[in-house]
Amino acid sequence: MTAQTPDARTSHDAGRPANSAREAGGSARRTVLLRGGTVHSPADPFATAMVVEGDRVAWVGSEGAADGFADAGGVDDVVHLEGALVTPAFTDAHVHLTATGLALTGLDLSGATGLADALARIRAHAAARPADRVLIGQGYDETAWPEGRPPTRAELDEAAGGRPLYLTRVDVHSAAVSTALLDLVPGIAGRDGFAAGEPLTSDAHHAARRAAYAAMSPAQRAAAQGAALDRAAAVGIGSVHECAGPDVSGAEDFAALLALAAERPGPRVTGYWGEAVTDPVDARRIRDLGAFGAAGDLCADGSLGSRTAHLTRPYADRPGHRGNGYLDADAVAAHVAACTEAGLQAGFHAIGDAAVAAVVAGVRAAAERVGLDRVRALRHRVEHAEMLTPETVAGFAELALTASVQPAFDAAWGGEEGMYARRLGAERARTLSPYAALLRAGVPLALGSDAPVTPLDPWGTVRAAAFHRTPEHRVSARAAFTAHTRGGWRAVGRDDAGVLVPGAPADYAVWAAGDLVVQVPDDRIANWSTDPRSGTPGLPDLTPGADLPVCLRTVVAGNTVHGGPIG
The missing domain is CATH 2.30.40.10 (Urease, subunit C, domain 1)
Structure with missing residues (x-):
């Protein structure tokens, strides 16, 4: 590699x-x-x-x-x-390889059936890893547990045996931590996002994550990164976009990953570094880290599950609360202009409608400053882009923004009774992830998993896009497959790859x-065709329930x- x-x-x-x-x-x-x-x-x-x-x-x-x-x-x-x-x-356009590998090799709570099961898994992991300086886990989702709440700090202290424990929620935008982990971050109680008895969010969460990753041994990190790359290869992924940054994994982790990828067989790794810049000199510094772009998880907001995604109207299940906006349009414009001047791709994490609108407004302002053609040429990107409006979809098309999206989010949390509907109300939840509207507007899609948030599962991702829980947002299996192969290459400026x-x-x-078919995104009875006269390459049957x-x-x-x- x-x-x-x-x-x-x-x-x-x-x-x-x-x-x-x-x-x-x-x-x-x-x-x-x-x-x-x-x-x-x-x-x-x-x-x-x-x-x-x-x-x-x-x-x-x-x-x-x-x-x-x-x-x-x-x-x-x-x-x-x-x-x-x-x-x-396949190209997975949004991954976190160290965190994915830690879940593969250690503490993964995505399958926990409840709070007691989660605590039992933490105890077993702590007993099995006595040499680890810090215990790191991921994947808990309290909305799926009978108790409906995350573990308390006292419960984590007991389960971890008094050791530092950093445990992210499934969306990786909040974390439950032990007292010993807090002790690694002096002054954390004074940071934004710290509330006694609650999971950490915002700056407090970022500080805790930096401390947890810094406490990992090189061997622990290398084992995790290698396991993630091996899993990607095992499911047919030949290229991944690592979304790193100072608040995500740290420069040491990023450098170690790029070095590991350079010396072992495996998928290609394109690294993104999520740090805001204000001038071309800073943009070139990010390039010197080994990053392809100052993009990825440069967060304009948080997530819906943690109620940190930035909304124009309050959450349905927390009146008066509209989430967290981390970057406004002015900050977005400064970043995009500096990156464009340096010839570096820029990008942002944006989920809530207020955050997406701020990104579009900021990119448009940067285009007015440095030139629309220059902005369009670099194919700046937006990660997740879930709460879109007709106006922001049109803005993506105008500015040639790539939408780097994760259809498995809809499969996991969409639908009339899913987590999105509980957070937003069913009406707003139905507007999320409008893939068909994006493609009709000419917006390029690049599909990914955000692993470990959802698994490395490319055919499952294609299926989730083709069978979106909101039927009007569905795209054909062929369009989804293209977005998960050519789309990832096009997102890094390569139009000659991702196709045989x-x-x-x-x-x-x-x-x-099995048999290959041609699938279209509508409700016709004749939804599947194997007619060779179509001249269209077929794909496996991705109907829900069919074997992948x-x-x-x-x-x-x-x-x-x-x-x-x-x-």
Whole structure:
């Protein structure tokens, strides 16, 4: 695995970064023929074979033509697909790899059935990890527990045996912590977001997270990061966008991750650093950290679950409370203008309608300052972008903002009786995540998981977009698949990748899948079609309840990073 080189981070040609060092010669120039399956390619909707030369796709076509390649003796290896499906590898456009790995290797409360179960899991984790200087867990969701409340500090002190414990809520915008963890942050009781007996939010939460991550050993961090990269590869993800920052994971964690990704096989890692800047010199400093952009979790607000997303009208379940606005339009404008002057992609986390409106207003003001064409060329991005209005959707299109979205949020918390409806009321909740409206307006989508908030599960993510709980927001499975493959590459300025056509990077996954179909986002009875006359490459059946494909092999730049023989 080769992380982005300085050239890849800084060179642009009409918004396109230069090729990475891996593509410039990191893989051996072997020629591989894959045959006897189905290749998902717009170059040939009936393709059954593909040739890869080194780190690039060289040819896509039919089985008969594949015989010619094999007979000519120009192939070093032949992969017999045995009917398997080959697709571009997925790109997860929003992840937190260290936190994801900590959940995979340790304390994950996402499956806890209640408060007692959660406390029992904490006790077991503490007993199993006596050498860890700090216990870190994630994923609790008190709204799904019979008790309807998070653990108290006294309960955490007992369960952790008096050790430092940092435990994030599922949305990662608040945290329950032990007394010993608070002791690592002098003066925390005076910070915004600290209330006796309540989970930490805002600045108090950020300070606690910095202390918890700083207390991790290098070995603990490396094990977590490696586990997350391995899981991504195992589910067919060939590229991830790490959303780091001073209040998210810290510079040491970010540097360690990029170094690890550079020295081991695995998915590509594009790093984002969520820190606001006010001049081009600061923007260049962020580039020097190894970041592709000053974006990701640069938070304009918080989350709906923690009631920290910034709303124009109060929460339905907390009258008078409208959440937290961390950046106003002026701060957004200063950041975008500085990044644009430095040729660096900017971006923000924005969920509530007030926060999204502030971002759009700020980007528009920056465009007036530095030029609309320059702003559009850098494809600045907005993470989550859940509470949109027709006006902010139009603003995204006007400013060429990429919407980096997580359909699994709707699958987990949407619907008439879900958490979103409890927080906002059913009427407002129905407006969330309007993917169809975004695509109709020409707004590019890049799909991700926000792991560990929701799992690394690309086909589940595509399904969630195609079967949005609000039917008018659904998109076709093909559109969702494109947003989860090409969309992530386009978000970093690469229009030539995320698709299996000659000349594209050889990043692909091989799947055991059932019959392939063409799905459209409406309620017609004839919703699924296998008519070959359509000339449209099919995808697996993603109907809720259908089995999702199983990843057999993941290849990045021509190198296998997961799996073995097919069949």
